[in-house]
Amino acid sequence: FLGKRSCHANTGDMDGSAAVAEMLGHLPLALEQAAAFMAETGTPFLEYVRLFERRASELLDIKAPRHLRYQATVATTWNLLFERIRTERPAAAQLLQLCAFMAPDAIPEAIFAPDAAGLPESLRSAAADQLALQETFGILNRHSLVKRSGGYLSVHRLVQEVVRMSMAEQTMQDRVRSCVRLVGDAFLSFEDVTPTRGSLTPSTLLPHALKLVQYASVVDSQAADRLLAQSATQMSRQAQLQGAPMGLQHAQAIAVAAYGQHDPRAARGLVTLGHALEADPANLAAACACYERALAIAEPVYGSEHPDVVALLNDLGRVLRKLGDLTRARPFLDRALAIQKRGREQ
DSSP states (O other), X not given: OHHHHHTHHHHTXXXXXXXXXXXXXXXXXXXXXXXXXHHHHOOOHHHHHHHHHHHHHHHHTOOOOTTSSOOOOHHHHHHHHHHHHHHHOHHHHHHHHHHTTSOSSOEEGGGSOTTOTTOOHHHHHHHTSHHHHHHHHHHHHHTTSSEEETTEEEOOHHHHHHHHHHSOHHHHHHHHHHHHHHHHHHHHTTTTSOSOXXXXXXXXXXXXXXXXXXXXXXXXXXXXHHHHHHHHHHHHHHHHHTTOOOOHXXXXXXXXXXXXXXXXXXXXXXXXXXXXXXXXXXXXHHHHHHHHHHHHHHHHXXXXXXXXXXXXXXXXXXXXXXXXXXXXXXXHHXXXXXXXXXXXXX
């Protein structure tokens, strides 16, 4: 369909057509809209994929060509449905808005518990009544906006994109903060119990924490860092409870996956993780690995005498001293002291 509708089949240029179909979830209206855009502009499939990754909201809101029998977009079609749900069942609309900031697959229904502090008002009222909560899940499932299976929800990526597009800025910020609270509190609930409580486990929460950090780092960077620290702490604890090695790279991977390998925010996240891990003597080596990775990211960006770099040098010296490795600790501490002395002399 894509090849014929976009006219690329005539040229034999079908590279990337499967990627476009997968990216759009094989949804007929979305496929028609994308193919029409490519037919009019001559955009190859692979270029459309790259363009969509950067500018999905604009592409979803482009009107279909005039010669089609309908004037609609993916965004317009779904927004009409969202508006109806907002009017008839506000709790369902709020639930869908929260899901728009999570990872699209395997969202644990258990995080929307009656006592969850982060729920918006209408959804909190529904969560307090098991029947009302099931009806709230049900209306979204009935309209194919979410899929329910075994205690989990899944949301199509395009649905998430359009829901985010439809929110006012303040609503978006409120929902992001709610999600951070919900997932963060769920991680904290494992502090005193073995982390195997039905659909809620550190492993099932981790993808949602990483996705949330991308939005929370803009809305509330401190909350994003706390969520990363909670993620790393509980994933480390789970590994220890299962008798598995800590895996020094694991804590690093959480921050890097959230922000990217060379983003200064990854360095900040790694420092937060390092501080959280350093509180447990069993995790000192992991904390050291976080600080080393953070220093490798921060120094090229900020320069060798930036206060954040000095703080990292002190962090590394301190944790190496705790590990009993005074030989490695001293150069970091000496370097930090020298930079601080030069700063006082200037």
